[in-house]
Amino acid sequence: MEKVRDVRPGKAQGSGKRKRSNMEGGHVKIWSQMVSLWKLPYWHKLKLRHNLDVMHIEKNICESLIATILNIIGKTKDTLKARLDLKDLGIKKELQLRGDGDSCEMPHARYTLSTEKKEGLL
Numbered sequence: 001m002e003k004v005r006d007v008r009p010g011k012a013q014g015s016g017k018r019k020r021s022n023m024e025g026g027h028v029k030i031w032s033q034m035v036s037l038w039k040l041p042y043w044h045k046l047k048l049r050h051n052l053d054v055m056h057i058e059k060n061i062c063e064s065l066i067a068t069i070l071n072i073i074g075k076t077k078d079t080l081k082a083r084l085d086l087k088d089l090g091i092k093k094e095l096q097l098r099g100d101g102d103s104c105e106m107p108h109a110r111y112t113l114s115t116e117k118k119e120g121l122l
Contacts, residue, residue, distance in 0.1 A: 070121075071112045078109060 067075030080097075083106055087096045097104045108114070113121070 069111060069113060070118060071108075078112070080106065 063075070064077065066072075068077055070076075071078070083095060083097050086092050095107060095109055097106055
C-alpha cells in the first residue's frame, strides 16, 4: 500500500485536451520544423511541392522490368532468395529450385527471354 498511495483510479493526469502552448498557430510544432527540401533554391516556386518526379519513377520501373525480362544478373529481381521464398511459401512450384544432388537448378520463368530471343532484340 505504501507504493501506490498517490495513485488514483480513473484517467491519468495530463490525459485531457492538448494545451495550446504545444501548438504554434494551430499547427503542431513538428510540422513547422525546417525540412531539407525547403532549402532548395527553387522550392518556393513549386506549385505542387509534394508532386512526385514521374520521369524518374517511369525510368526506374522500365529499367527494373527490362532487367527482369532479359535476366540481367545483378539487376533482376528474380534472385535465388526470391526462389527460396517461393519454396517456403509453397507457391509456384514450376519456379522453385530443382535439386540435383549437390547442385540445384533455377528454372527459367515464362517472362524471361531465351538467349536466341535476346540476340534477336539487338
